Amino acid sequence: MVNSNVVTFFVLGTIALGFVGFRFLTSSGVLFRRFGIGLALYALAFAVWSVIVATQPADLQLWTTLGVLPFGVAHLFHVSAATFDWKQSNRLIALGSASTFLAVLFVLRTWVFPSTPGFSDGGLFYFNADPVVTLLYILVFAGAFMPALHVVSSHIGTRWLAALTRIGFNLVVLGAVVLLASYDDNMQYVNGFIMGGGFLGLAVSYLIARPTPSAR
Numbered sequence: 001m002v003n004s005n006v007v008t009f010f011v012l013g014t015i016a017l018g019f020v021g022f023r024f025l026t027s028s029g030v031l032f033r034r035f036g037i038g039l040a041l042y043a044l045a046f047a048v049w050s051v052i053v054a055t056q057p058a059d060l061q062l063w064t065t066l067g068v069l070p071f072g073v074a075h076l077f078h079v080s081a082a083t084f085d086w087k088q089s090n091r092l093i094a095l096g097s098a099s100t101f102l103a104v105l106f107v108l109r110t111w112v113f114p115s116t117p118g119f120s121d122g123g124l125f126y127f128n129a130d131p132v133v134t135l136l137y138i139l140v141f142a143g144a145f146m147p148a149l150h151v152v153s154s155h156i157g158t159r160w161l162a163a164l165t166r167i168g169f170n171l172v173v174l175g176a177v178v179l180l181a182s183y184d185d186n187m188q189y190v191n192g193f194i195m196g197g198g199f200l201g202l203a204v205s206y207l208i209a210r211p212t213p214s215a216r
Helices: 004-025 031-057 062-080 088-112 131-154 159-181 186-210
Strands: none
Touching: 004 031, 004 186, 031 062, 031 131, 062 088, 062 131, 088 131, 131 159, 159 186
8 A cells, every 4th residue: 555645755855855965065165065965865765765655666675775775875975074174094984984884784784684674554664674773773873974964064154054954854863763763653653744844844944045154
């Protein structure tokens, strides 16, 4: 059963992440552009998952993995954004460590503790990742995206936009953790509205204003 609410959620995520990513990509400064590339890759992952929930293909594992690939690579750009003002040697160490971590995570979720994505009776999509893999996903958010968000938002010159950027992405990330960890349809419906609010808030904010570097 195709659930139109689930399709709407993933399409909204695709559009919002793609649009906000575009706004960063077309702003001045290497920091914003790196963050924008990461968001664009998030959008690509959501686009793949949108196809999954709209068509429910037979090989869910393959299609889910196709979405996981850009999602994982995105975090390298987030690490790069978080460390943009570090020494070159320290940045390379951070990127090397992140690359190794992501490679291990991909091997674990694909072959050692393979995810078994599927749909509930209500048509909600679940990644069904092993608890070990879920924990590693959460560590990726904590170690890559959240530091990048902190650095990027602290360099946005418009204070209200910086604040809404933090709020919107905090809602999305916390919702993503619930999306991975909970298998209750009622919880996921509530979570979908919370994440959807974060996506919509970010899209509207960046429709009104473009990120510009602070004067410092």
